[in-house]
Amino acid sequence: MTEAPTGPDLLDLATRVADQARPGEQVEAFVARSTSTTVRAYQGEVESLTQAATAGIGVRVVVDHREGFAYAGTLDEAAVQEALDEARDNARYAEPDEFNGLAEPDGVEPAPLDLWPKDLPEVPTAEKVGLALELERATTGRDPRVKGVRVAMYSDGLGEAAVATSTGIRVWDRSGTSYLMVQALATDDGETQIASGLSVGRELTDLSIDEAADDAVLRATRLLGAAKPATQRVTLVLEPRMTATVLGLVGGMLNGEAVLKGRSPFRDRVGEAIASPLLSFVDDPTDPRSLGADVYDGEGLARRRNELVRDGVLQGFLQNTYTGRRSGTASTGSAARGVSSTPGVAAVALAVTPGQGTHEELLAGVERGLLVTSMAGLHSGVNPVSGDFSVGVEGLMVRDGALAEPIREATIASTLQRLLLDIAAVGADLEWLPDGTGGVTLVIPDVTLSGS
Amino acid sequence: MLDQDLIQRTLAAALRTGGDLAEIFVEDKASSNAVLDDGKVEHLTSGRDRGAGIRVIVGDTTGFAHTADLTLAGLLEAAEAAAAAARSGGGGVREVALERQHAPRPHEVSVLPETVGKGEKVELLRRADAAARSAGAAISQVTARYGDSRRRILIANSDGLLTEDDQVRTLLSVMAVATGDTGMQTGYQSIGRTVGFELFDRYDVDQIGREAAERALLKLSARPAPSGTMPVVIGPGGGGVLFHEACGHGLEADLVAKGASVFAGRIGEQVADPRITLVDDGTMAEEWGAFAVDDEGSVAQRNVLIQDGILTDYMWDLLRARKEGRPRSGNGRRQSYKHLPMVRMTNTYVLAGPDDPEDIIASTPKGVYVAHLGGGQVNTATGDFVFGMTEAYLIEDGRITEPIREGNLIGNGPEVLASIDAVGNDFAMGSPGMCGKDGQGVPVGDGVPTLRVPALTVGGTA
Numbered sequence: 028m029t030e031a032p033t034g035p036d037l038l039d040l041a042t043r044v045a046d047q048a049r050p051g052e053q054v055e056a057f058v059a060r061s062t063s064t065t066v067r068a069y070q071g072e073v074e075s076l077t078q079a080a081t082a083g084i085g086v087r088v089v090v091d092h093r094e095g096f097a098y099a100g101t102l103d104e105a106a107v108q109e110a111l112d113e114a115r116d117n118a119r120y121a122e123p124d125e126f127n128g129l130a131e132p133d134g135v136e137p138a139p140l141d142l143w144p145k146d147l148p149e150v151p152t153a154e155k156v157g158l159a160l161e162l163e164r165a166t167t168g169r170d171p172r173v174k175g176v177r178v179a180m181y182s183d184g185l186g187e188a189a190v191a192t193s194t195g196i197r198v199w200d201r202s203g204t205s206y207l208m209v210q211a212l213a214t215d216d217g218e219t220q221i222a223s224g225l226s227v228g229r230e231l232t233d234l235s236i237d238e239a240a241d242d243a244v245l246r247a248t249r250l251l252g253a254a255k256p257a258t259q260r261v262t263l264v265l266e267p268r269m270t271a272t273v274l275g276l277v278g279g280m281l282n283g284e285a286v287l288k289g290r291s292p293f294r295d296r297v298g299e300a301i302a303s304p305l306l307s308f309v310d311d312p313t314d315p316r317s318l319g320a321d322v323y324d325g326e327g328l329a330r331r332r333n334e335l336v337r338d339g340v341l342q343g344f345l346q347n348t349y350t351g352r353r354s355g356t357a358s359t360g361s362a363a364r365g366v367s368s369t370p371g372v373a374a375v376a377l378a379v380t381p382g383q384g385t386h387e388e389l390l391a392g393v394e395r396g397l398l399v400t401s402m403a404g405l406h407s408g409v410n411p412v413s414g415d416f417s418v419g420v421e422g423l424m425v426r427d428g429a430l431a432e433p434i435r436e437a438t439i440a441s442t443l444q445r446l447l448l449d450i451a452a453v454g455a456d457l458e459w460l461p462d463g464t465g466g467v468t469l470v471i472p473d474v475t476l477s478g479s
Numbered sequence: 480m481l482d483q484d485l486i487q488r489t490l491a492a493a494l495r496t497g498g499d500l501a502e503i504f505v506e507d508k509a510s511s512n513a514v515l516d517d518g519k520v521e522h523l524t525s526g527r528d529r530g531a532g533i534r535v536i537v538g539d540t541t542g543f544a545h546t547a548d549l550t551l552a553g554l555l556e557a558a559e560a561a562a563a564a565a566r567s568g569g570g571g572v573r574e575v576a577l578e579r580q581h582a583p584r585p586h587e588v589s590v591l592p593e594t595v596g597k598g599e600k601v602e603l604l605r606r607a608d609a610a611a612r613s614a615g616a617a618i619s620q621v622t623a624r625y626g627d628s629r630r631r632i633l634i635a636n637s638d639g640l641l642t643e644d645d646q647v648r649t650l651l652s653v654m655a656v657a658t659g660d661t662g663m664q665t666g667y668q669s670i671g672r673t674v675g676f677e678l679f680d681r682y683d684v685d686q687i688g689r690e691a692a693e694r695a696l697l698k699l700s701a702r703p704a705p706s707g708t709m710p711v712v713i714g715p716g717g718g719g720v721l722f723h724e725a726c727g728h729g730l731e732a733d734l735v736a737k738g739a740s741v742f743a744g745r746i747g748e749q750v751a752d753p754r755i756t757l758v759d760d761g762t763m764a765e766e767w768g769a770f771a772v773d774d775e776g777s778v779a780q781r782n783v784l785i786q787d788g789i790l791t792d793y794m795w796d797l798l799r800a801r802k803e804g805r806p807r808s809g810n811g812r813r814q815s816y817k818h819l820p821m822v823r824m825t826n827t828y829v830l831a832g833p834d835d836p837e838d839i840i841a842s843t844p845k846g847v848y849v850a851h852l853g854g855g856q857v858n859t860a861t862g863d864f865v866f867g868m869t870e871a872y873l874i875e876d877g878r879i880t881e882p883i884r885e886g887n888l889i890g891n892g893p894e895v896l897a898s899i900d901a902v903g904n905d906f907a908m909g910s911p912g913m914c915g916k917d918g919q920g921v922p923v924g925d926g927v928p929t930l931r932v933p934a935l936t937v938g939g940t941a
Contacts, residue, residue, distance in 0.1 A: 069539075072538070072540055076541070076542050077543040077564070077819065081817060097526065100528035100547055109527070117522065120597045121521065124519055124521075175737070177860075212739060219861065220860060220861060221858065221859075288516065289663075367526055368524070369524070403865040404856050404889070407855060407865070408887040415885060415886075417867075417885070417938035418865070418887060418938070419863070438889050438937075478936065479708050479936070
């Protein structure tokens with residue numbers, strides 16, 4: 028709907044803005060455009076169908092080491108010009124910082140990734156509607172206790188972005204993903220449990236209704252009858268998706284920005300053991316298996332594989348151009364941004380290097396433990412500066428290697444530092460999550476589970 | 480914001496192939512932000528988002544499309560996309576006669592932030608930073624953020640509604656980090672109101688900085704939080720999020736209708752201690768969740784949800800209210816023109832009760848006093864919730880003693896509501912919040928008097 032250029036045109040627009048740099052001034056234009064379709068099904072009907080098209084531009088100006096930024100949620104010419112003018116004006120009020128400055132081409136070759144789903148743009152809307160309706164039917168037909176869904180959804184997104192700077196960056200790329208998501212409601216004896224199941228991919232052929240429905244039904248029904256456990260010490264068994272969540276928290280602490288500002292508990296620890304020697308992980312957006320795979324970062328540098336922890340030893344941090352320069356290293360191609368923000372630093376494709384043993388084999392070795400299937404309160408219960416960790420958990424108790432009764436309304440408390448060091452087993456069961464993270468089963472002994 | 484003729488032609492196009500209701504939501508939002516971090520004003524950001532979302536409702540199906548192109552051509556294209564999405568059957572031409580409605584504004588804004596120089600906004604950050612750093616030598620890092628937004632919206636629909644609102648919000652927050660032998664601790668304080676720059680005539684920026692720093696310093700000497708089930712006293716204004724999470728979400732009609740709420744089918748029942756009266760109030764002047772009309776054009780209302788412990792009503796948006804044939808309650812909100820509205824809270828609070836706050840503490844032999852709760856999360860189907868304590872103390876022998884480090888509280892909404900055994904007479908509103916639901920964030924407020932929950936699980940600190 029929004030009149031916006033595609034492909035090379037988007038790069039042309041970014042370039043035209045960057046080319047307006049005045050002497051002594053650096054200008055960067057980040058231009059993005061996306062379309063998406065979302066279908067929500069409920070009780071055999073289409074509850075809503077959304078067709079969305081968005082486009083926008085973010086402009087960064089650096090002059091005398093002062094940085095200003097402005098964005099517009101449209102690509103019409105007047106708005107683009109206003110964004111440039113505002114960014115220039117904003118730069119006047121920021122304080123100079125010798126490390127401010129745009130990215131410059133660093134010679135790293137872009138990974139040969141093809142992230143564009145060729146068939147997806149041609150799929151008729153009716154087919155997408157059919158998937159959402161079928162997903163609801165499949166979910167409610169699997170178990171008599173699953174009497175309904177909160178929502179069954181199909182969603183896709185196709186996006187392209189260009190970055191051009193007066194320092195010589197000129198890049199453009201595009202990608203797309205689609206997913207199915209269902210929230211199943213399981214009811215038994217007056218009690219209701221809700222849980223979601225997902226299937227994620229690029230093309231429609233990557234998606235599986237059975238995978239999403241089975242997952243939602245299993246997760247909702249296995250928690251029926253859950254009770255509050257007694258307070259005790261247990262061995263935690265994290266499912267791959269829970270490991271991915273914990274890994275995401277750790278990834279945030281290995282962010283060069285947090286490190287520079289003294290906000291990371293790992294800031295002085297490069298070269299030291301911060302985790303069990305069993306644990307290694309990377310942030311590798313060049314791995315096409317990750318849905319976080321990406322060719323360029325938010326400043327237009329090629330994405331690359333960054334090893335963060337090898338055999339428990341911290342290898343380094345993720346950097347964008349600013350944090351790399353200021354810390355005396357270089358960008359690791361980890362600039363993260365949207366149209367409406369300046370580049371931050373973030374991991375996009377964290378993955379644990381698989382260890383040994385299947386999920387079942389690791390469970391079998393646990394005498395008295397808790398298989399964690401969901402964690403709540405992460406945004407309030409995990410302090411990214413101190414590493415203090417206190418979250419609500421649900422899951423299934425493990426006794427003598429076998430799954431036992433479900434529990435809810437309990438918490439686990441530790442620190443992230445301690446959890447990493449105490450890892451006793453790393454599974455081989457690598458699973459890729461919708462957020463681009465790759466998780467495996469982890470076993471962590473001797474953690475306090477608080478209940479009644 | 481948009482010519483009336485343009486609106487009428489857009490709505491007519493949206494209904495050209497039939498439909499029960501067509502709606503256009505136009506938004507023009509300008510925002511400015513500044514961040515001071517690590518002793519430096521890092522950057523200033525200006526943003527402008529302008530566009531329209533068009534929805535067509537046919538039976539139980541909603542078609543939705545949005546566009547940033549507010550010309551006739553752009554609007555007609557979006558209207559047709561929304562109509563096609565709603566798979567409308569019928570047909571026929573419908574004239575839409577619009578009647579402009581003026582909703583009373585909860586209060587007037589006296590200083591529009593766009594009229595204030597950027598230098599003046601930056602100066603506030605410098606003052607907050609200096610105040611926080613001077614609070615103690617252990618303060619090692621300070622981040623101060625300033626943000627303002629002016630969001631003008633227009634809503635028109637084929638029922639003839641035409642209304643507008645102009646929402647101005649201004650916020651300043653400070654996060655301080657203190658470093659000591661026990662590691663790093665953080666303290667946070669913020670002030671935000673649905674007002675303009677006059678906010679800073681009334682609230683002292685230095686004090687915001689100092690309070691953030693003092694919270695961080697206090698936690699340096701804090702003991703690990705105990706773990707287990709114990710009485711928890713929540714301080715005035717510090718724990719509104721408990722009610723937002725523990726029962727507010729469960730009273731949203733969309734979740735209730737789908738059986739995803741523990742409060743479904745319980746209207747008229749005693750769900751809480753008789754001392755509890757819970758209100759959601761979009762008219763509360765200047766509060767973070769206040770507005771003149773919601774994002775579907777309903778006038779903001781004060782809605783009593785629980786009266787003296789009895790569940791009286793849920794919160795409603797246009798879709799659910801139409802389906803039930805009842806009035807809306809002014810709770811239809813959306814993050815932006817790019818989002819479909821749904822049932823959302825505004826300012827949610829518990830009225831003051833009969834008890835003396837000092838007596839509440841004195842009659843608690845052993846427990847935890849929570850001065851400030853952090854963010855929270857709830858599973859509406861089971862009512863189980865979790866939220867963080869950002870400032871808390873031990874209660875020993877009926878007195879507040881040592882500070883404890885942050886940890887989570889976990890409990891079950893309906894159980895907590897029914898078990899509250901003391902409600903203070905000292906009501907206060909809390910800090911501005913952002914509530915997330917299905918990926919959309921909207922500004923909300925909350926408030927509580929001092930109150931006691933006899934048994935909550937404290938997650939503890941390792």
